Amino acid sequence: MPGAIPGRLDGELVVGGRVAGRDPQALVARQVGIVFQDPESQLVMERVDDEVAFGLESLGWPAGEMRARVPEALAELGLGGFGRRRTARLSGGEQQRLAIAGALAPAPGILVLDEPTANLDPDGTRELAARLAAMRAARSTTIVLVEHHADLVWPIADLVLALGADGRPIALGPPGALLERHAAGLAAAGIWLPDPFGPGTAAAAPPDAPRPEPAAGRLLVEVRGVGFAWDHARPILRTMDLHLSAGDRVAMLGPNGIGKSTLGRIVSGLLRPTAGSVRLAGSDPARLPARELARLVGYVFQDPERQFVAATVRAEMEAGLEVSDRAGVAEVAATLGLPLEVFGDRSPYTLSGGEQRRLSLAPALVRRPSLLVLDEPTYGQDRHGYDRLIDFLRARLGNGTAILVATHDLRLVADLGARPFVLGATSSGAVAV
């Protein structure tokens, strides 16, 4: 669907005998089903069966055939019996499988999946991988999968196409042959490789520099019996305890919706708990004036676009700083690969995903807060973006800043040397492992 995206298309794209962009979209839509990254923003209808039927209705399927096909498509993705559920109340993994069911219902020859696991927790990713493997075994549909998650996709791919930063193909071939011949080149281009081949950051990097023992650091964060609920019938957090010393690194783990972000926001003073107490450097963070809070805590949002407060990159970096502190901004910008001479006057919203992620880290580097809270910071990042983030957190930030990160990414936990803190649905609180 070249018409939907601003840009220039060179050459010709022929899909099942139809020329994309020239032949009517309906003819192309009949051939290709597409699933996008964010499960929420691609679902149209309120209920599961209507969602699957939406594409069939658009393509003019007769009512009788639709009524037979909808439950069939749902069952294929393990969503049998979900027909009357509300799409907004499904888990992320279920929503993503629903999106695939909707794309597959018209039985397209080709299914395109654009980073379908980016928003999923490990369970959701495993379920999706199992369904994809089953679809591959059935051989009824050609699957084109765009993915950073190498361990998931390399084993189920028949053919791998590696693209460089300039959009030109680097290599195309069966996964085994590609790894044998091009592994080094692919890694250099920032492409994730499956584990034994990837020069893993953890393996390549020197062992963790000696850090002050947590016991030696002074107590920075004290969370005692904290609970939180928007609605008393469905509490998000119950009697949670968490302690962080200066320089500590803790990773919050657990399925989507278990309250990782909520706990991060409570510790950062953005949200007041409905039970229990929080102490950040001795005071209640929710009661701190914004200026003092900003000195103590930095917060990196999952979606950088939700955290931009200014019209230009320069203003974004200087926001909330005393005039005397602004001197360091230019250096920080250069460190992050966003030199002000080039990026200073651009709008944060026009940056690429990787540039936005780096810009979102800038306040922490300028202020060097006692605590940095990060919510899914590796989401959608390629190998280079990931390496830059690790470098930032391990080397640039220094040992003075404690890190609390909410993530599904176990590689990040290992590379940071973070203490895992698992939030579970069954336990009343969390288990420190």
Added chain:
Amino acid sequence: MIAVRAPEDRSLASPLGRISPVAKLVLVATWVAGLALTTDPRPPLMLGAIGLAAAVVLGRVRPASLAVALAPLAFATLTVGFFNALLNPANGNPALAVVASLGPIRLTAPAVLAGVALACRVGAVAALGIAFALTTDTTRLVDALVQQARVPERFAYGALAAFQAVPRLAEDFVALREARRIRGLRTTWHPRILVGLLVLAIRRADRLAVAMDARGFGSGPRTRYRVERWSLPDAALLGAGSVVLVAAMVFGR
């Protein structure tokens, strides 16, 4: 957080829930139009009460859910009525009987009556709106608008998407204010928050539009998964509703 109250499944399966949403919409619009023509407090009281009773009896809405939905609107209604009575010019007419006074402030009988009548009308409109919302499935409303009221598809599905985006907009607003607080900026109203909200809303709308196009939306004539047809209960509701409206208006003359 904005709590958007969705109708419960038992209400959607009730007799009133199964009525065509367009028939209910037409009836509510007719009653509201009728209420605009009267200044007597009795017709709105009758119609509002009948609407709520129908929601509970025919629509199987739990009285508790009804109360939760009504509470903020009841407060607004009383406030509107009170200030309308207080600021009525009739209070300045020395010839009129005083109902209550506090220092120089007088409340005359006609002013109180006008305030009560206005509160009744506003309250009745709110009650009818809630009775409609708590017994109507949004998807069916869209289907019925397209199939029975011949509303253009683009508009109807766009409205559905906009309706579903409201809770997300509230989440974005919270996040943007949090981002300002953590940077040491004031979290009271600032134009940048509006810019952020617009950017996020447009990005999201864009993604949804691309997803809809990818599934062939608007590429040709649509078929219907759920067929909305006029039925006898629809006609019965419209007929009975019209009789009730006329009776209430006659009673209130």
